[in-house]
Structure formats: structure tokens, C-alpha cells
Amino acid sequence: MITPDFSEERVRWVKGFHFIAGIDEAGRGPLAGPVVAAAVILPVEFRSDWLHMVADSKVLTASRRELLYERLYEASVSVGVGVIDVPTIDMVGIARATRLAMKMAVKQLEPAPDYLLVDYFRLPEVRLPQKGVTNGDSICVSIASASIVAKVTRDRLMVEYDKKYPGYRFADHKGYGTRRHLECLKLLGASPIHRRSFQPVLDVCGGAE
Numbered sequence: 001m002i003t004p005d006f007s008e009e010r011v012r013w014v015k016g017f018h019f020i021a022g023i024d025e026a027g028r029g030p031l032a033g034p035v036v037a038a039a040v041i042l043p044v045e046f047r048s049d050w051l052h053m054v055a056d057s058k059v060l061t062a063s064r065r066e067l068l069y070e071r072l073y074e075a076s077v078s079v080g081v082g083v084i085d086v087p088t089i090d091m092v093g094i095a096r097a098t099r100l101a102m103k104m105a106v107k108q109l110e111p112a113p114d115y116l117l118v119d120y121f122r123l124p125e126v127r128l129p130q131k132g133v134t135n136g137d138s139i140c141v142s143i144a145s146a147s148i149v150a151k152v153t154r155d156r157l158m159v160e161y162d163k164k165y166p167g168y169r170f171a172d173h174k175g176y177g178t179r180r181h182l183e184c185l186k187l188l189g190a191s192p193i194h195r196r197s198f199q200p201v202l203d204v205c206g207g208a209e
Contacts, residue, residue: 022142080108
């Protein structure tokens with residue numbers, strides 16, 4: 001497993017940037033539920049006995065993500081989260097909805113960031129110096145941290161939706177298009193949190209509730 005480091009942050013720290021926000025999202029691909037973005041500012045030259053565990057949220061176990069989520073909230077200079085709901089995703093498209101979630105997360109940061117490191121994206125809507133980092137959640141600690149916060153936040157939301165809309169097994173698949181999820185769609189039709197703009201939902205149930 002690749003261990004993210006502070007290479008990207010150090011380039012900016014030596015140039016005088018102190019509040020560098022790593023930004024990532026969770027939930028671009030699922031058929032149901034919101035898209036969530038997180039922005040995390042870590043202290044300059046941050047060190048801890050758990051930092052080596054930080055990695056792209058996709059390669060971590062659920063229990064490890066939960067542990068690191070709590071640690072990151074305790075240690076970070078600031079954490080911001082943006083959540084964009086399904087009606088907005090269907091109206092503006094997932095790419096724009098993702099950028100809106102990221103912008104929302106950045107606006108929540110206090111102190112405000114002076115530089116952004118974004119996984120893949122750039123955010124033209126945010127007038128701050130920034131870089132879109134390819135594979136940022138795998139190589140950049142700040143972005144990996146944001147990926148963990150975004151993933152845990154979204155997973156917790158989907159567990160709550162599982163209680164609200166029983167039968168779809170949202171707590172298990174978190175809205176992703178698994179075989180079991182598609183079987184539930186065929187049996188029950190679309191729930192209010194299914195993305196009607198995503199073709200698998202249209203194919204399976206025509207977008208009808």
C-alpha cells in the first residue's frame with residue numbers, strides 16, 4: 001500500500017502558505033444517496049503516532065477509517081464537509097454537484113485556507129491558489145485525510161437512510177450498484193434517494209418510485 005506523504009504540502013509551506021486544505025469526495029459513483037466532500041487542513045509539519053495509517057479511504061477497513069476520522073477531527077486545524085443531495089445531483093449532474101460539495105466544504109473551514117490541494121479536480125469556483133493532484137488520495141496526506149472524512153461521513157448518512165428506507169440494504173452497499181442493490185431496485189422500485197439521472201436506475205425501474 002502506498003503511504004501518502006507531505007511532499008505536496010512542503011512545496012507550499014516553504015513558499016509561505018500555512019493553511020493548506022486537502023480536498024476529496026465520496027459518492028460520485030453510487031446509484032443512490034448524496035455526494036459528500038471534505039476539506040482538511042493539517043498543522044504545518046504535523047507528526048503523530050497514527051499518521052502512518054492515513055491512506056486513501058478505499059484501501060482502509062471500515063474500522064480503521066472510523067478510528068482515523070476521530071483522530072483527524074481532533075488533530076486538524078480545521079475540517080469542512082459539504083453534502084449535495086440527490087435532487088441537485090439529478091438537476092446539475094454529478095460532476096458539478098461534486099464541485100459544489102467541495103466548494104461548500106472549503107467555505108466551512110476556519111481559519112480559511114490559503115491554498116487548495118484537490119484530488120484530480122481544480123475548483124474554478126473558488127478563487128484561491130490550488131492544484132489538482134493526480135492520485136492525490138494515494139500520495140498526499142491532506143487529500144487522503146479528506147477522503148477518510150468524506151467516506152465516513154457519507155457511510156454514516158447511508159446507514160441512516162437504511163433505517164428510513166428499509167429493504168434496499170443501503171447500510172451494506174452504501175448505494176453502489178452491487179448485484180444485491182440492483183435486485184432490490186427491481187423488487188421495490190426507486191426510493192426517494194435514488195439518482196434518476198443515472199442510467200442503471202432508469203434501466204431497472206424507469207425512474208419511478
